Amino acid sequence: xxxxxxxxxHSTRPAREKVLEVAIGREVRAFRKAQxxxxxxxxxxxxxxxxxxxxxxNGNTSPSLSTLQALSHALSVxxxxxxxxYEERREAVHTKAGDGVETERxxxxxxxxxxxxxxxxxxxxxxxxEPYLIELTTESDAFETFQHGGIETLYMLxxxxxxxHGNRVYPLRPGxxxxxxxxxxxxPETLVELPAKYLSIIAYPQTP
Numbered sequence: 001x002x003x004x005x006x007x008x009x010h011s012t013r014p015a016r017e018k019v020l021e022v023a024i025g026r027e028v029r030a031f032r033k034a035q036x037x038x039x040x041x042x043x044x045x046x047x048x049x050x051x052x053x054x055x056x057x058n059g060n061t062s063p064s065l066s067t068l069q070a071l072s073h074a075l076s077v078x079x080x081x082x083x084x085x086y087e088e089r090r091e092a093v094h095t096k097a098g099d100g101v102e103t104e105r106x107x108x109x110x111x112x113x114x115x116x117x118x119x120x121x122x123x124x125x126x127x128x129x130e131p132y133l134i135e136l137t138t139e140s141d142a143f144e145t146f147q148h149g150g151i152e153t154l155y156m157l158x159x160x161x162x163x164x165h166g167n168r169v170y171p172l173r174p175g176x177x178x179x180x181x182x183x184x185x186x187x188p189e190t191l192v193e194l195p196a197k198y199l200s201i202i203a204y205p206q207t208p
Contacts, residue, residue, distance in 0.1 A: 150204025159196025
């Protein structure tokens with residue numbers, strides 16, 4: 001049975017969501033709900049009508065500074081907190097061919113090259129993603145397995161390796177994918193055909 005995914009990778013946000021009023025409205029609603037306050041209760045605390053609060057939360061009006069100050073006082077947050085999502089930076093990393101950062105990892109052997117293709121640190125998604133291009137060019141008598149947090153995806157580009165994950169070994173050939181919990185011991189156990197090259201994409205939650 002085909003799994004049904006709920007997130008559309010090609011979806012777009014309506015243009016209106018980029019407007020400052022909508023960003024403010026979302027923050028007001030988020031703070032109100034986080035505190036378990038109803039719209040009616042917030043109306044009593046601020047002196048703003050329920051209709052006005054509804055318009056603010058839905059991004060249909062531009063609240064004045066005095067209105068923002070009233071909301072700030074009632075919700076016990078600084079006025080600047082309402083602008084957080086609007087001012088948040090959205091980052092992208094463009095790495096030109098051959099410009100990946102070569103990195104050292106525990107268990108790496110001579111002839112095993114790890115190139116970090118890009119990295120974005122703290123971000124709104126709460127997730128860190130590290131994409132590597134891994135090239136294996138020489139034999140190794142033993143290859144220590146890796147073990148770390150997060151989820152890892154491998155995509156085999158060329159060559160062939162038998163890849164261990166936990167108690168199982170998977171033959172990886174060009175076009176094969178392997179998706180796994182990276183907390184279990186894992187790594188290329190047998191280098192079947194060299195040179196071998198594959199993508200490794202590691203995703204893990206960012207720490208507070």
